Amino acid sequence: MDVHLINHEGIEERPVEELPTLLGRQDGLVWVDIPRCDTDAVGVLTEVFGYHPMAINDCVERNRVPKMHAYRDHVFVVVHAPERGKRGHVHYIELDQFIGRNYLVTLHGPVNPAVQPGIALRETQVVLARIEAGRLRPASAFELSHAIVAALIRNQEDYVEADTGDVWRLEQRVTGGQVGDPEEFLERKLRELSADDVDRWLATKAKTLSTETLRKIHSILKRSIARAQARDKVKRNVVMLCEIPKGREGRPSKSLTLDQAASVLKAAEGAILHAYVVVSLPIGARTEELRALTWAHVSLDGQPDADPSIPPSITVWRSVRIGGDTKTEKSRRTLTLPRLCMDALRGHCERQALARKKAGDLWQENDLVFASKHGTELDSANVRRAFRVILKKTAISTRTTGHLGRCDTASSRCSPTPAWRYLPPGRPQGDRGHRPVTHRAVLSPPTQTGCPDNAAR
Structure with a gap:
């Protein structure tokens, strides 16, 4: 960890122990550069700066997307830069920043072990050299942050320029005839293709791909050659003579087991996301669907006098995906609410009324069921952070956050009472899947809204 004090006289390195004193000074800018967010760094971020635990957790773990969060006295920013790796692989180099009134904290990583250690420090080292040479005198933390991000952008421009040059050279080879006639090349190879060639190729792919992926590749190749066979490009489809080899084992499932789901439900008691988790786990609603759920699509009483009777349920028609639609057309459905979910939603409605008044x-x-303290839509990153807090009370890895609501067993078995999908008369109820029909012909919105407070308004 490097601590620098920058003022009109230049830049000087100071010991970490002086940080509390330096932050109280008004005659300079403090720059703390942390190459790796280890235990010592977490202690400084917590005890000296008092940052939010979720922000510190974002520094320890790898972030998949850039982000920015504004706090009362500082701003937290996460940016990425691409770095070319071997065999066309692209590494994302992460740079985290805490921008305060008179200080800047920069953190690097986590970094893939395949990346050279000095790559992550490239931009900050360039800016440090400019300051030491007197070519840069940042007067504020935002000016220093701008210089670092500008250096990052220049490296990104070089990366894009190099990739563009590779594409141009490949295009020149193809258009210049250096690879011959592509169609003639492909037809000649296809005519010469044998079952042994396909077997060897699939065996090679089996070392890196799963069995399911190999099955899809085999199917695509078989259908492609069948089309060529129909046009007399080849005499026979040799892929039909080849067996699908066993591939690599897939990644371990991040879904929750029945015992894990029960432990999460218990740990969620009293948490901000309590109702969110309780509704998600027993009925299997996706997290992007719950974030878009409105009280108009919640019926806590159902329609017991209808024929057939309709139990308490939620109608899933929307999600926070682009366009507001569900994952697939088949995902538009109505889910029965177990007693556990009904009680959680009623309690959540009361707490939301207090939050609205406050x-x-x-x-x-x-009209969102799950909203922020100001009634706006929840951000996915905030949901994951709050869910990690719940998971820390259990023995489950926090990496499970991306699969909130998934259970290895059927959703109905994760609940004390069965959670079946309501289907109107004439629609078969035996399968758990969804038929490809328009949702308006299958579902109708509940006649009773779920939140009494909303109804009163």
């Missing part, structure tokens, strides 16, 4: 004029009414 927010006052800041509350934005969107």
